[in-house]
Amino acid sequence: MSKLKSTLGIVAIAFITLTVMSCKDNSKEQNSTDGDHSQMNHDNSDGHHDGEKKEMAMSGDSNAQAVLNDYFNLKNALVGDDNGKAKELGATLATSLGNFDASQYTDTQQSELKDIVEDAVEHAEHISESDIAHQREHFKVLSKDVIDMVAITGAEMKLYEQFCPMYDGGTAWLSTKEEVRNPYYGSQMLKCGKVQREIN
């Protein structure tokens, strides 16, 4: 009898695990449908961009501007120590990076931009699922990517490259305002840092 019980126990555990696994698979599937969704959005916005293309050549890259805007929103969330909001905005940024269309640039620029975007997407995705300390670690590298992107694409507005010597051996970020609001320390050391470069 006890033998039967223990066999039963083992089998039950196996079954429960199996059920859990299949649930997991389901949720995965759902995720991939979500992925398709963003793919669709992506296609839509591509069509949308075509119309803007001529205008873009005249006044900077609206594509890059979308990335920049999402980057600044994310930065502000980190300045405000808002983990949850930064998660959301990390995901938003990952999407706008995914929509980035580099076709108006030269081949060398395109491959560089592709590299930058690929790297930045990964960091943005990590930000969308991490605690705030991790988000800030990823934001450091993300900032470098975005700074390198701006070096190629330019920006429509005036930007300030700011620098905090204390965070991780010295770390830069971009801001639209001259006064320093530190995204790596937030309220802990809000004004730590200086403007090290002005862009535009």
Add this chain to the structure above:
Amino acid sequence: MKIVKIIAIILLVAFVGIQFIPTTRNQSDTVPSTDFMLVNNVPETIQKKLQVSCYDCHSNNTQYPWYNKIQPVAWFLEDHIKEGKAELNFNEWDSLSSRRKASKLRSIIKQIENGEMPLNSYTLIHNEATFTEAEAEELINFITQLKDSL
């Protein structure tokens, strides 16, 4: 009592049944020329450690213990390997750009520092994969050097 027996039999059949569902096995005989060990001058002790602690989920070749061939364990593992390789595949190291390499090296350092890798679920079974303090330091020093030389 009868019901219990019937359920037991059904579950047993299910358990045996799922063993026949094929899984993809992460195994390869060849090490591509882009492998991390081949393109970097990695000291032997670190090579061994990487092999034991990282390569099971971060390369194209997993050393499977017998119990990992049994369902549903194998599915659980397959998932982990897929995820691990998507994040970082040491076999394809040299196909990454310098920017991507720097990003990956930075993540390796952070995750070893914070004890996030190797995963607890992995070291639970693979005791030898755990990093001692000295081993962690040695690896971090090496990876830092590599990152600075990029």
